[in-house]
């Protein structure tokens with residue numbers, strides 16, 4: 001009886017919906033609402049968690065924030081309004097509490113990278129260390145790659161990094177001398193990009209992109225043509241790496257079943273060209289290296305030599321994928337952070353003065369050499385300046401989404417079942433007043449030091465300091481990233497004066513996957529001792 005009645009009802013509804021275009025639209029909307037409500041009913045754990053009304057029913061709310069380029073600031077505002085737990089998508093809760101870092105990201109929790117990371121896969125390559133979501137595949141790759149970042153390897157990389165700093169110094173001196181009053185106008189961000197790309201090019205591909213020498217962001221690309229031949233061309237590597245971040249971080253929050261359609265919209269399809277070109281850069285560089293060989297002890301050499309537990313080395317495509325991963329992960333992270341440091345030093349003359357006192361006391365004045373890592377890695381104020389800049393700027397600022405494993409997870413009495421997506425927003429925990437104090441929004445390197453100016457026992461602050469993430473997917477390159485900043489910033493501060501074109505302006509930032517400065521117009525000149533105030 002009931003089945004007959006339902007069948008007859010469905011039949012009538014079908015006839016009604018097909019009887020006119022308006023009826024079809026109404027039927028479609030009703031169906032969509034029914035689907036959304038059924039989905040909502042299947043997620044009782046999420047139901048009581050506050051957040052924007054639309055985010056409860058559709059991922060498109062978060063997509064919109066990602067497209068607008070200020071996701072972290074918006075999510076931060078929501079946490080201020082609603083508290084520690086905020087539902088930012090139907091199946092995604094943001095938890096602004098450092099105590100959630102371990103259950104969400106920690107070793108042994110069994111959480112995995114969420115399907116957000118599928119949007120980071122390069123179309124023609126196997127997954128790399130960063131975007132693989134498979135635990136066994138990640139463990140295998142991580143074993144090979146972490147070996148390349150062991151302390152012994154970092155010692156071998158130091159001369160390559162110092163060489164790029166030396167080239168940067170030479171170029172800035174030359175440009176300063178070319179100007180009548182010694183001040184040369186430049187975009188600090190672009191020069192930090194040239195440095196970061198050339199350094200990672202030198203390490204990950206065996207040769208630089210020549211950006212510092214040319215003062216331009218061009219890189220060679222090799223792309224397959226429809227006929228299967230490789231076409232050689234050039235592109236603006238800085239621009240395409242930015243566009244690739246915007247593309248992936250936005251497409252990654254679109255529901256997976258809508259991604260093929262979304263990818264056809266001009267906003268995405270224009271940026272997809274950049275994703276392809278980026279792969280072409282890695283192909284061009286790795287091909288060059290494989291053709292010509294090299295006896296350099298760099299990242300690529302270590303990747304080529306690395307073996308997994310079965311004794312297998314990486315094949316060519318995997319090698320390209322991992323080199324590309326390092327190019328993407330190790331380039332603008334470095335340049336964004338260095339630019340933010342220079343900006344904050346320009347805005348805080350007292351901090352600059354103190355840093356210079358420390359550097360002048362520990363490094364010789366008359367040396368043309370870039371300092372050794374061992375000369376600068378334990379300088380407390382330099383490290384405080386770097387940490388404070390990583391905290392305030394947070395180039396990796398969004399909550400990195402993780403999929404909860406079988407059995408789910410309970411955080412602060414709230415249970416999230418298997419399949420829930422959770423994240424801890426780095427931008428917000430870097431501003432938690434219960435950890436950082438009432439002045440959490442202020443730039444104050446002294447918070448990293450004790451009353452005698454020595455590095456504090458960091459455990460109190462470090463529990464909420466998350467620039468490199470944590471757990472099995474923690475940044476594998478952090479042992480390189482920090483020494484790179486230490487040597488670079490020590491050299492620039494010791495040898496140059498900077499002044500901002502518009503000191504009254506905040507640092508303009510936009511967020512794709514990373515929170516990055518848009519530009520930092522400034523002037524640079526060879527340092528003139530006794531005229532310290534010019535930085536502000």
Ligand code: HEM
Nearest residue numbers: 129130329330333334337396467468469473475476477481
């Ligand atoms: C200041 C500089 C850097 C910052 C702030 C930074 C930050 C991060 C963060 C937050 C992650 C986790 C991403 C996620 O889970 O989605 C990450 C992962 C990663 N980083 Fe870095 N990074 C920096 C420099 C570097 C450098 C120089 C390299 C290599 C040359 C590098 C290579 C990687 C790789 C390969 C991963 C993926 C690790 C994995 O999933 O096992 N990073 N980084």
